[in-house]
Amino acid sequence: MLKYVLRRFVYMLITLWVIITATFFLMKLLPGNPFGEVAAKLPPENLKILREQYGLDKPEWQQYLKYIGHVAQGDLGVSYQFPTRSVVDVIKQSFPASLELGIESLIFAVIVGLLLGIFAALKHNKAGDYSAMFIALIGISVPSFVVAPLLSYLLGNKWHILPAGLWQGPEHRILPALALSFGTIAILARMMRASMLEVSSLDYIKTAKSKGLTTWKIVTSHMLRNAILPVITILGPIAVNVITGTLVVESVFSVPGLGYQFVTSITTLDYTMITGLTIFYAAILIIVMFLTDIAYGFVDPRIRMSGRR
Amino acid sequence: MSKPILEVNNLRVSFKMYAGEVQAVRGVSFTLNKGEVLAIVGESGCGKSVTAQTIMRLIPTPPSYIKPGSSILFDGKHEITKLTESQMEHVRGEEMGMIFQDPMTSLNPTMTVGAQISEGIRKHQKVTKAEAMQRAADLLTLVGMSNAQERTRQYPHELSGGMRQRVMIALSLACNPKLLIADEPTTALDVTIQAQIIDLLREIQKKTDTSIILITHDLGVVAEMAHRVIVMYAGKVVERGTLNDIFYNPKHPYTWGLLRSVPRLDSDRNNDLESIPGTPPDLFAPPVGCAFAARCPYAMKICKEVDPEHFDVSAEHSSACWLMHPEAPKVEMPVQAGRGSHG
Numbered sequence: 001m002l003k004y005v006l007r008r009f010v011y012m013l014i015t016l017w018v019i020i021t022a023t024f025f026l027m028k029l030l031p032g033n034p035f036g037e038v039a040a041k042l043p044p045e046n047l048k049i050l051r052e053q054y055g056l057d058k059p060e061w062q063q064y065l066k067y068i069g070h071v072a073q074g075d076l077g078v079s080y081q082f083p084t085r086s087v088v089d090v091i092k093q094s095f096p097a098s099l100e101l102g103i104e105s106l107i108f109a110v111i112v113g114l115l116l117g118i119f120a121a122l123k124h125n126k127a128g129d130y131s132a133m134f135i136a137l138i139g140i141s142v143p144s145f146v147v148a149p150l151l152s153y154l155l156g157n158k159w160h161i162l163p164a165g166l167w168q169g170p171e172h173r174i175l176p177a178l179a180l181s182f183g184t185i186a187i188l189a190r191m192m193r194a195s196m197l198e199v200s201s202l203d204y205i206k207t208a209k210s211k212g213l214t215t216w217k218i219v220t221s222h223m224l225r226n227a228i229l230p231v232i233t234i235l236g237p238i239a240v241n242v243i244t245g246t247l248v249v250e251s252v253f254s255v256p257g258l259g260y261q262f263v264t265s266i267t268t269l270d271y272t273m274i275t276g277l278t279i280f281y282a283a284i285l286i287i288v289m290f291l292t293d294i295a296y297g298f299v300d301p302r303i304r305m306s307g308r309r
Numbered sequence: 310m311s312k313p314i315l316e317v318n319n320l321r322v323s324f325k326m327y328a329g330e331v332q333a334v335r336g337v338s339f340t341l342n343k344g345e346v347l348a349i350v351g352e353s354g355c356g357k358s359v360t361a362q363t364i365m366r367l368i369p370t371p372p373s374y375i376k377p378g379s380s381i382l383f384d385g386k387h388e389i390t391k392l393t394e395s396q397m398e399h400v401r402g403e404e405m406g407m408i409f410q411d412p413m414t415s416l417n418p419t420m421t422v423g424a425q426i427s428e429g430i431r432k433h434q435k436v437t438k439a440e441a442m443q444r445a446a447d448l449l450t451l452v453g454m455s456n457a458q459e460r461t462r463q464y465p466h467e468l469s470g471g472m473r474q475r476v477m478i479a480l481s482l483a484c485n486p487k488l489l490i491a492d493e494p495t496t497a498l499d500v501t502i503q504a505q506i507i508d509l510l511r512e513i514q515k516k517t518d519t520s521i522i523l524i525t526h527d528l529g530v531v532a533e534m535a536h537r538v539i540v541m542y543a544g545k546v547v548e549r550g551t552l553n554d555i556f557y558n559p560k561h562p563y564t565w566g567l568l569r570s571v572p573r574l575d576s577d578r579n580n581d582l583e584s585i586p587g588t589p590p591d592l593f594a595p596p597v598g599c600a601f602a603a604r605c606p607y608a609m610k611i612c613k614e615v616d617p618e619h620f621d622v623s624a625e626h627s628s629a630c631w632l633m634h635p636e637a638p639k640v641e642m643p644v645q646a647g648r649g650s651h652g
Contacts, residue, residue, distance in 0.1 A: 203414040206367055210409075211429035211480070212402030214395075221428070225419050300419060301464045 004297055012290045019282040020071060023275050024064055030269060054080070067275075076276035081268050087276030090261055095280075097167055098250070098257035101176055102243030109181035109188060109242070114231070116185065117192025121227075122219065124197060132189065139186025148179040148252040165254040176253040184238055191234060195227040202226075229300055236292035240285040314487055314520045315341040315364070315383055321376040322356075322363050331592050333359040333373075335544035341488070344518045348535035348552075350525060350567065354589055356544040357524045361490045364389065364522070365405055366397050384487060403433040406481030410493040412473035416465040422449070422476050423461025429483045448479035453509060471502035478509065485517065492524045507533050528571050532556065537625070540564050543589050543600035549619075550626035560620075560628035562605045565642065599631070607632060607640050 042050070051057045055066060070077065076087035120132035155175060156164025163172050199205065200223060208222045250257040258277070265273035322334040334356040341347045349357045362368050364381055366389060381389035387400060409415040417425055426448060427441035436444070442461060449457035452475040465473055474494065481489060491510065495503040511534050514521055523534060531538055531552070538555040540548040540563065548561040559565055566585035587604035590596050596603065602612040611631050620633035632640055 203409060203411060204417040206362075207407075207409060207415045207425075207477075207480070208417070208428075209367055210365060210401055210405075210407040211483070212398045212400070212432055213428065214398055217428075217432070222417050222420070226417070302418060302466050 001297065005294055008290055008293050012286050015286050016279075016283060019286075020068065020275075020279055021064070023278045023282075024067060025060070027271060027274055028060060071279065076279065077272035079265075079273050080270045081265075081273070087272055090273070091258065091276070091280055094256055094258045094261050097255055098259065099243055101173065101180065101250075101255060101257065102239075104173055105177035105179075105181035106184070106239055106242045108177055109184035110235070112181070113185040113188025114192050114228075116189035118196060118219075118224070120189065120193040121196030121200065124200075129193075133193070136186040136189040136193075139182050140190070142182070144179055144183060145248045145252075147182050148176070148249045151175050151179050152252055165252070167253075167255050172253075176249050176255055179252070180242060180249045184242055187234070187238065188231065191231050192227065195230050196223060199223050199227045225299065229296070232292060232296055232299065236289045237285065240281075240288050243284065312343055312385065313340040314343050315381070315522075317360075317364070318380040318382070320360065320363065320379045320381060322359055322368075322379075323374050323376060324372045325374060326372060329593050332595055333544055333592060334363065335592075335595065337541070337544070337546055339539050339546065339549065341520050341522060343487075343520055344514075345537065346514060346521045346523055346535045348523045348525060348531040348538045349541055350528065350531055350538060351541035352526055352567075352585075352589065354592075355541045357526075357541055358492055360541070361407075361492050361522060361524050364488075364490060365401055365407055366392075367401075367407070399433070402429045402486070403484045404486055405488045405490065406483070406486040408474075408477050408481045408489065408491040408494045411497040412470055412477050413497065415477060416473055418465055421462055421464055422468070426461070426476070426480050426483055429480065433484045444483070445479070448482060449476070451482070451513070452476075452479045453505075454479075470498055471505060474498060474502070474506055475509065478506075478513070482513065482517070482519075485519075487520060489514075489519050489521045490524070491521060493526070494523075495525070495527065495530055503527075503530070510534065528567065540567065543595060544592060545600065545629070546619075547601065547630070548628040550622070554622070554626040558622070558626070559642070560622055560626070560633060561601075561630045562607050562632070563601050564628075566604075599629075609637070 048057070055063055058066075067077070074088070076091075079085050079087060079090065116132050116136065120129045120136075123129045123132075152164045152175060155161045162175050164175075166172055205218060205222060208218045213222075249255070250259045258280075261273070262277050262281075264270075265277060317340070318338050320334055320337045321332070324331040324333055337356070337360055339347065349360065351357050359368065359373070363373070363375060364383075375390050379390055383389050383400065384404065387396075387404075389397075389400070392400065416422070423442050423445045426445035427438070430436060430441040430444050431438070434441075445461050446457040449460050454460050454472065454475055460468075460476075465476070468476065478494075494510065495506050498506060507530055510521070510523075513519070514534075521534075523530070525531060535552050537551050538549070539546050540555065540561065542563050548555065548559065548564050550558075555564060556568070559568060563585070566583075569583040570585060572582055585604055590600050590603065596613070598611070598613040598616055599605070599608070600616075602608040605612065609631060617629045617631045617633075619627040619629045621627045622633075631637055
């Protein structure tokens with residue numbers, strides 16, 4: 001198991017390095033310059049000083065090496081747009097809200113999604129199955145920019161059950177988390193249902209039945225564990241998606257999250273901010289996938305073993 | 310003869326599909342006595358496995374239905390076709406055990422071997438977890454596995470196919486069932502392992518005096534183990550008899566065909582291996598007369614019109630074929646005595 005974890009860890013570092021490098025050079029290909037319209041009005045001498053200040057006068061490979069060195073020390077640079085704020089500060093400031101919202105909606109989505117999927121599979125081809133899958137179908141087809149305003153308007157503005165926006169007490173968490181989890185619930189429910197159905201037709205389920213086990217016991221100790229494996233695989237990317245926050249939900253409910261910062265930085269060509277946030281997103285994704293791989297190893301003994309050799 | 314453990318009477322099982330009803334089993338009757346090994350033979354799709362799994366009610370309803378008039382009387386007291394699902398849970402595993410065909414897929418990959426065996430024990434007997442595990446280890450020793458204690462902590466993927474089938478056998482024996490159903494227990498195994506598994510089954514049968522229904526299409530396995538044989542074709546029993554009846558005095562042309570298609574050591578290698586021409590009939594719409602008539606070289610006019618009843622050869626031996634009728638023409642049995650009994 002330790003060897004398995006170590007190997008995954010090394011893969012993780014390599015992937016991260018490739019992403020940093022690719023982002024750095026791809027961003028240099030973007031048209032325009034980071035000083036915006038101001039640059040045209042500035043005298044060339046001042047612009048030169050600015051470029052020197054940010055190290056932009058040096059060859060790109062030197063910029064790259066310097067940047068890598070900083071990243072390795074956890075320094076993602078200073079924003080071009082707001083020279084008083086470092087990228088790390090921005091992340092520190094806006095990420096907690098995104099993270100909290102993401103985790104809450106993820107927990108909610110996993111519980112509801114899996115239960116819905118299991119329920120549908122056990123009631124296969126009956127009314128329960130059809131209604132569960134109908135809910136899931138809506139969840140997949142209706143985008144969050146429809147669900148979020150609808151929830152905010154109906155439950156918040158019209159019926160005054162919950163606050164329509166802002167980010168203060170726990171009651172402010174419910175609606176955005178709900179809106180954010182909607183699509184995830186649908187995806188998880190459908191995956192879990194398909195996976196359960198596949199497992200239920202396998203030979204060892206018949207073996208379990210031939211032992212005289214009750215349906216409840218067969219489901220809980222034979223089917224769930226095997227059916228959940230493929231779902232765990234997609235849980236990683238899904239979690240990252242949810243945690244890094246979808247811009248729409250954050251802006252509809254006025255949540256001060258990271259999604260908003262990311263979009264602003266791209267429109268203003270804030271080099272350090274874009275690379276910094278991309279690396280941050282990528283790092284989360286890769287770390288979560290790393291954790292997923294380890295979780296997978298715990299659930300499936302076959303994977304655990306192959307790492308041992 | 311001792312008391313019957315299982316009496317199957319006019320068992321009919323159908324699958325309701327979108328395209329119609331598949332009559333997989335069409336009126337099968339047989340009895341199994343205590344301590345006896347009964348082999349059910351026939352080619353793929355003849356209803357052997359459906360019959361066996363229906364005895365344990367393992368095929369989900371829908372799509373399968375046991376038709377009215379069918380009776381499966383177990384141990385003289387349980388009418389299997391009428392038991393509720395929760396009553397069945399006490400029959401399965403405790404009174405009947407089942408060995409499946411493919412040991413690679415019939416064990417749960419995410420559970421240790423010991424957990425899978427002890428699970429059934431804990432369901433049916435009031436024992437602690439540790440006692441059940443100990444019993445699991447004892448069972449693994451019984452089926453000839455060394456280091457049984459260690460084996461209980463292993464996962465199926467750490468064992469070879471033959472080992473897994475031994476685990477499967479241990480699992481089916483967990484609660485000392487009165488009836489063991491072995492559904493093609495050797496089909497998925499290497500030939501050398503097949504022999505070991507058959508030896509093991511035979512040894513266990515002698516030790517525990519369990520009654521066994523052995524489903525197979527391998528006549529070699531039948532000759533090794535069975536006391537009595539029923540031959541199935543297209544969902545019906547076409548011939549039944551003792552092992553000697555079937556191998557040395559077969560009466561049904563389908564049985565002749567089966568025996569002739571066993572390869573022989575002393576046959577000339579220029580001779581092609583015999584086979585029965587054609588394929589079994591479509592059970593969506595079974596033929597009116599004898600189901601085998603279309604493939605039978607001796608088919609007469611009546612065969613295509615009326616399905617034959619069983620004609621008794623002796624008390625134990627009967628064959629459902631019009632050739633057995635007193636007015637039918639004499640046909641010389643084209644099978645040499647004892648062909649196919651290689652073992």
